[in-house]
Amino acid sequence: MMQRKMEVLFRLTENITFRWTHGHHQNTLSRYTQTYLPHFDHFTYTRSPKTLSFGTVVALNEYDSYPHNRTTQQSPSVVGFSEQSHNSCLMTEEDRGQDIETIFRIINMHSSSEPSMAPSLSNSGVVFTNTLVERVLKRVRFSNGNGFKAMEFFNWVGRQPHYSHTSEAYNQMLFIVARMRKFDTVWELLEEMHRNDPKLITHKTMQIVLARFAKVCPLRETVEAFESLEDYTGVLDVTAFNALLRALCQERNMKDVGIVYHQLKKQFNPNTQSFNILLSGWQTAERALSFYDEMLQLGQRPDIVTYNSLLHALCKDRNALYRDRGMRTVIKIMEEMKNSGCHPDLKTYTILIGGLGLIRENDQARMMLVEMRDHGCHPDAAAYNAVIRNFCMGQRVRDAYKVLDEMVNEGIDPNPKTYNSFIRYYYRSKYWEEGWDVYRRMIETRCFPCTQTCILLMRLLCRHEELKRALQLWDDMLEKGFGSYSLVLDVLIDVLCDNGKLNEAEKCFLETIEKGHKPSSFAYKRLRVLLEIAQKHESIHNLSKKMKSIDYQQ
Known part of the structure; x- marks a missing residue:
């Protein structure tokens, strides 16, 4: 043996x-x-x-x-x-990382119009474990990889002997196809999960599905999708109701959330988590305090999440903060919080830093970092980011860089949100060179920007007609897999067309499709009109063919 x-x-x-x-x-x-x-x-x-x-x-x-x-x-x-x-x-772990990268490259190197990538997967030399498949799909999800080929990979590995998909693998695949608005495929995957094992469908699964419906579908269709989930889960309980509320809070306006809450609350009997979700969504202190009072009247006991959600609503309502002559209501809630046995945590202090920044008390906000340490709460990246954001919004970029240096000296790595504050400042100030320097620093440290940062930087570069650097940003996105191609493409296509760079615009457009993403109708119509004016009939035919391959409907 x-x-x-x-x-x-x-x-x-x-x-x-x-x-x-x-x-x-x-x-x-x-x-x-x-x-x-x-x-x-x-x-x-x-x-x-x-x-x-x-x-x-x-x-x-x-x-x-x-x-x-x-x-x-x-x-x-x-x-x-x-x-x-x-x-x-x-x-x-290095080997696993290499295997993940190998499969990710296979998925992304095969365009949506190419034949099966099964031979490449079979000959890859990779052991396809549950963990590896989950991590590959996460890589595709967070890197905006080729969704069509990700689905092919998912189906291929699911057919292999001695392998069956986990709930997490299904969840990642659901997110990818729902982001592509392939809702028929979403229901097919749910049916497959239910057929294989109903327990595969978790509340996280419901959250993913409902969030995508809420983002792109009318409110009625989102609620109908929620009700249809009962066919796959067997029962809709208060946890499922909370998943619906969370999806609506994230993707819809709070007026819609309020309508759904009042229509369904008697059916599901909201709990503390229900109110925590609602409180986190309100943008006005008045509505948040109203729901907080309703929560107390129903006998629900607030917890640390409740207080943080309420404080967050209060601290992002600038008008309420000014009317309050500072933060008197915030201080009152803090006292109530301590009396109930809930002590401020990292999130509490970070929320307060943001509130102080809104009323331009930036130096006091920075002192909160010291107060946190005095109370045994060591600042994390989110706390430092809040202080940096305050200084950048207050046009005090030198102070922001000092906080960044302090952050690094404390051993805390800056993240995309850290640099987003600087890029946003340079975008408003129209300093493209400084903004580009920040971007290069991000790339060198492999801290890849989020979609919002990419759009801001692309607009900044295009505003100054720095087309070479704009195309470099685009190439980096494709090569390293960050940012939303379709959203950034809208900005890039606009400026390329304005400057007569039709060949470059066509190339970027087709690259988006090859990566498995659907360009917007704005980008397609803008490019097609100019191709017609230039009488590029072959390009128009190729463009139409590619758009049909991704189910584009005019």
């Missing part, structure tokens, strides 16, 4: 190379060769780099194990193997 228990699955396929990690030497390898490898027609081993070559690694679940008492086939090939414990794991 092997000293290190391995999971090995076999299937006859073609030859690939499998990485051998953690410095295992020949004596360790021999245990496996004695047990399994005599069955292989082809086998190679080299010490540097350490590789094993035998068959194709395809798919398995982490918890599948090889039935050691079972007779192997005459010419089997390895599906994959992994250690049971973390201490004896053969694959390092």
Whole structure:
């Protein structure tokens, strides 16, 4: 019996190379060769780099194990193997990262119009575990990868022997296809989840589905989608109701949220979490305080989330803060909070910093960082970002950079929100060179900008007709996978067309489609009109064909 228990699955396929990690030497390898490898027609081993070559690694679940008492086939090939414990794991985190990057590149390198990428996946040499599939889909999701090819990958790996998708994998895929507005596919995936195991559909699943409906569909359709979920979950409870409220708060105006809440509250009996969600959505102190009073009248007990949500509503209502002559209501809520046994946490202080910034008490807001430490609450990136944002909004960019230096000295890495405040300041001040310097710093540190930052920077560059740098930003987005291609494309197409750069505009437009994203009707119509004026009939035909391939309807 092997000293290190391995999971090995076999299937006859073609030859690939499998990485051998953690410095295992020949004596360790021999245990496996004695047990399994005599069955292989082809086998190679080299010490540097350490590789094993035998068959194709395809798919398995982490918890599948090889039935050691079972007779192997005459010419089997390895599906994959992994250690049971973390201490004896053969694959390092670096190897997993490389595998994720390998599959992500395969997904993104294949355009939506290309044939199947199954051969590339089969020959990739990657063990497709649940964790790896989840992380690949997350990579596609957060990098705005090719959604069409992500779906092909998802379906392909789901058909492999000894593998079944987890709830998290389905959730990531649902987000990707819903973002593409493929709602028929959303319902098909939900049906598949229900058919395989109803427990795969969690409240997180409901949240993802409802959020996308709320973002792009009328209110009535969103509520109907919520009611339809009962067919897949069996019951709609207050947690499901909260998922609907959260989706509406994130994607709709609060008037719509209020209508739905009052229509359904008797059916679902709102709890503390329901009110926490509602409080987090209100933009006015008056409405937030009204719902807070209703919560108390219904006998629901506020918790730290309740108080933070209420404080957040108060601290983002600039008019209420000025009418309050400072933050008297905020201070009153803080006292009530402490008397109830809830002590301020990191989020509480960060909210207060934002409120002080709105009434231009930027120096007092910065002192909150010191007060936090005095109360045993060490500032995190969000707290520093709030102070930096205040200084940038107050045109005190030098003070903002001082806080940034302090943040780095404290060992806290700046994130995209940190740099967004600087880019926003330079956008308002029309300083494109300084804005570009901040962007280059982000790229060098692999802190990739969010979509909002990309749009601001693209507008800033285009305003100054820095088309070369604007196209460099676009190329970086495509290469490194950040930002929303379709939203940034609108800005880029506009300026390229204005400057007669029709070939570049067409190229960027087609690149968006090749990445599996649907350009806006604005970008399409603008480009098509100019192509017609230029009598580029072949380009028009190609453009129309590409748009039909992504179900564009005029």
